[in-house]
Structures are given as C-alpha cells and as structure tokens.
Amino acid sequence: MDWKQVPETVLRTDVLIIGGGAAGMWAAKRLKENDPGLDVLMVDKGPESWGGLMRLAGGDFAAVLPGESVDDWVKDVVYYWDGLCEQDVMEDIFSQSYDRLLDYKNLGCEFLEDENGNLRGVPQRGLDHCRLYPAKLKGTGGQNMAEAMVKEMVRLGVRRMSRTLVTDLVKDGDRVIGAVGFHSITGEYYIFQARAVIVACGNASWKPGYNSNTSTGEWVDMCFQAGVELRNFETLTVMNAPKLFFWEGQAIYLALGGRFVNALGEPFMDKYSPVLGANTDNNYITRAMAIEIRNGRGPIYLDLSQIKPEDMVFVKPQTGNQMMNYEKLLAEGIDFFHDKNIEFIPQVQLTLGGAATAPDGGTGVEGLYVCGRSRSLDYVYMGGFGLSSTAITGYITGNAVADYLRTASAGREVSVGEAAGLKEKLYSPMGDAGLTPKQVLIKVQNLMSHYDVCLLKSAESLTAALGELDRLRTEELPRMYAADPHYLLKYKEVEGIFLLTELYLRASLLRQESRGSHYRLDYPKRNDKDFLGWIVQRQGADGSVVQRVKPVPLARYKHPVDRFYSDNFTF
C-alpha cells in the first residue's frame, strides 16, 4: 500500500480532547455543562468507551471529608513531598475533593461505608491526615466509575473517537490550532481543526503491565515540541510487583500491616525506617529491596500475616478482574493470602513528571491545556490521588477552557502543506523489515530497570545510561519499522519513550541531592539551598533539552517547609 495515498479526513471542533480517561471525561463533562452548544471531540487510542486506566483501577479515592481541615492535608503533602508542593494549588485541589467524591456517588458509584453510613477510610503512607476511601466492592470500583462517566459522555453529547492516536500538535505562532493523528486499525489520517486542545493522556509510562494501554511519551513529545514546560521527570513510581503475575492494592495492604521480608525472613523496612516500617511509599520500599537484593539477601517476599481479620474486607478481591485473577491464581496453586513464597521485585512503572501548568491547566501556549495525570502535581504518589486528582483537575480545566472560548477568536486553518508534511513523516516507518517496536521497547525497558538507573542513581550510572540510550537512538531506532497501522501506534509509543527516558535521566543528573523517590548514591542527602525547587525542562531553540531549577516560593506560601518525609529513612 502507498501510505501517501491513505484517505484523510478533516474534523472540525471547538475543543479537541486528547485522551478519554478520567481527566479527559471530566473536562468534557464540564465543557458541556458550561456550554451545551460547544462541540467537544474526545479522541482516544484505546477501544470505544474505554475510559482510560480508571477501568482497571480499584476505585480508591482520596478526599478531605467535611469537618476535616484542608490545611492539615496540605501540610501532610508538603512533608510527604519533601517540600516540593505548590501549596496554594493543592489547597484548591483538596478543597474540591469531597465534591468530586459526591459527584461519583451521585453517578451511582458506591464507596465502602460502616453500618451508620460513614465512609470507611484507610490512612496513607504513615501520614497523619491523608486517607483514601475504597469502593464498596473490591474489584470493580474503577470500572463502575469509568462506565458512569462514559454514560455522562453519551448523555451530554460529547463526540468520541476510539483507536485513534494523536501524534502532533499544530501551532500558529504561540497558539495551538489543531492536531493530526491516525486510526490504528484502518490507518486513516485525520486532521483536527480546533479552537482549543486539552491534553489528558495520563502519566507517561514505560509500558509495564496494566500501564501498557496508556501513554508512554507520545504526549510528552507533543508538548515538548510545542514548547510546554515539563517538570518532575526525575521522579518515578517503581512499584513492588509480584514477579510472575499482577496484584493491585498495595496502597491498602501496606497501610494495614502487610510487609515485605527478605530471604532471611527479616522485615527489612524496619531497619531502613524504624518509624514507618513497611507502611510507606513503594519507592522507599523498592529502594530498600534493591539494596537487599544487591547485598545477597534476596529474593523478597510479601507477608500478610499481620493484617487483622476484620481488615480483610479492604484487602480481599470480591468481584471483577481482581476476583478473576485471584481465582485463576488459586487454580495454579498460588494462594496470595497464605503462601509465604510469593516473590516480589521492583518494577519501573511511570514518572510523575508532567506539564508544569497554571492553576487552571493552561500552558504557555495559547489554547493548549493539560489536565489529569499528564499535569504534574505530586512529587511522590499517594494512594487514591490518581482518581481524585483526575476528577478535580479535569473539572477545573473544563471550566477554564469554556471560559477561554467565550472570548477566543477563531484560529487559522491547518494548512494543506502542514498537514501533508506531518502525514509524510507519520507514515515513513511503514515497511516490512528491521526491528519491531517491541524489540526496541524491551531494550529501553531493560535500560531503565537496572537498579542503579531507577533506584540507586549516581552520576556515573546515569551518564552510562544516557550513553546507552544515545546508542539505541542512533543504531536501533532508525531500524525500527511498522508493518501495519497497529504497529505504527506501537512505533509512536516507542519513539515517545526515548524522549521520556532522556528527560528522566537528564533531570536525575541535574538533581545532585536526594529527595522523595529520587535517590542519588553520590548525593545521599537533601540540599535545600540549591534544590528546594522543581526541575523544569523544555525544548531549546536547537531542539535540545534546556533545564532550570525553579525555587519553591516559600515567602508566598502559608506553611513552612521544615519537616521532610525522607528524614524517616536511612539507606
């Protein structure tokens, strides 16, 4: 087939939303509720009515309940994120969290309650105030939320396209005017003409397990090229994952007494943090796991024997894919709750890096907004914050874009030349010989998974990793090909993962200290004088990565930065 001849369609809309996950759907909902006359087109590379990662999520939701203090929650995260918290933004976000929980309730999503109808919460990461609220039945909480939101999309008349990857933004000067993309089954080419564009593509991940179906770095690449500022790419979520299968729910079982033990049977987290033990963030645990394994005390096992019987309702799957998984493992002779030899390993999942935006999700580019997990807020992940932050920031950005469109003029049309140039570039990898996207993907995943690249970093190991990435970029990436539109989508994902990995490595090199999930063996201490700030990266004039440290504006903030979560650990 001659890919230059592939059919193309121009689609016109008021707002193009890239990504139909929780964040994209919340933004669409608010746009339509503000102005039913707006045309909203939501495009997702996943299947029809997918709803993003939320479909697989447990449904745990972080919210500040009435009567609780928002300030207490903000103080908790200032401490938990080692100071890297936009305090005013988080105050606003937390203060809307209960409203969004109620919205989900009104849409028919049920949360776990006691006999008096009070929500039953689980404290997070040994923090004083932050809690998550689990779904009523363990296993289908997120699926119910996804289905409820998809129904809202239908009710509100949001136009939706599936199996369609958006690959490039189109700008006119400092303003976004549209985008292009293609259908991953038919190969058809699309030119989107939009007055505003919202990026709601989720976290950027290295495609492990359940995150395989969300973004890698496609949107990172698009935003980078559009001139958007990106931050926090030195952070990772390195999960403690069962070696052989999937299991969700760490945010809850670690809070209720679950713990990891090494090959000698020692609950080793007690050694690294006598205060918190295993009741902490996964990244501190996987860092310790790496040290244990490196020092010959692996493998690592999970021990759930300390969980109280009355708390098992929070932990045991009751329905949905989690229940099916549990039963299938039983059929294989694996009893997750009783076996003592289930091996766990550290696994790189994603970065918490994302767009550095204005409070309403606006970027420096007119008409371009970012919400949900593609917008970087948290410096260390907290259970339940995925679903609450996506609802809240989607809501905020939907309102902001509706506002913007009240006065925004119409942008110019995407020109025939622009569309044709992007089309030629897009289909250029089509072919039948070379390396498959998967072959190249595995090399980048392997590169990231070395313990001295993802957990115990140093200038030497990070520089070596950058060198190896460069080698893959010059020797292997040009040999990668796509045999059909399905593989072209995978191709674009793997292409995006190169920039993602580079941003991670460069930010990790710049931060010559340890903070949050970022740990440098050669700089094991915090250095507030130079690094109490966000590492912001953007594209320079020559296409390279330009970096700076943007200090936390302490004078402007309400709460002092004088307690640090990482002080609880000695490695």
Place this chain on the structure above:
Amino acid sequence: MIQTIDSGKCVGCGLCAAKCPLDVLRVRAGKAVIAYPDDCMTCYICERSCPQGAIFVHPFKEAAPPVLPGILEFLSTRDGRPS
C-alpha cells in the same frame, strides 16, 4: 497472557476484539483470533466479556525486566559491545 480462543465455541460476535484495550484480538473469517499476542497485558477483559466462555487468559504476565546487574556492570560485560 492470553493463551487460547476455542474456535469451536467462538461465534464471532467480536465483543472481545472491540473491548481489548491493546487491540490484541481481531475477528477474521467469522472467528476471533489472537492477532497480536505480544501486546497482551493480562487484564482479562476479553475473557470476562466473552458470552461463550471461549477465551482463556493465563494469570502469568510477560517476564519483567531484571534489576540486576547494574548498568555499569552490564555495559562492561556485554558481548560484542561496540567500543
């Protein structure tokens, strides 16, 4: 990972192919087939949506990348490493 689709049971309704998050399954000649097995992430959505019980997904996922050795050791011992 997805293991089998029993073509005797499959009626070609296409629900699995429509719902697979990763476009692993396609319907060809009236039957669902595993078109892109490498992309399966073991989410069970296909098996749960199959009205005929024709699909079996094994609970084990694809092998995870190793954390050991460190990159410095890896690079210094790799066979055929270009200097």
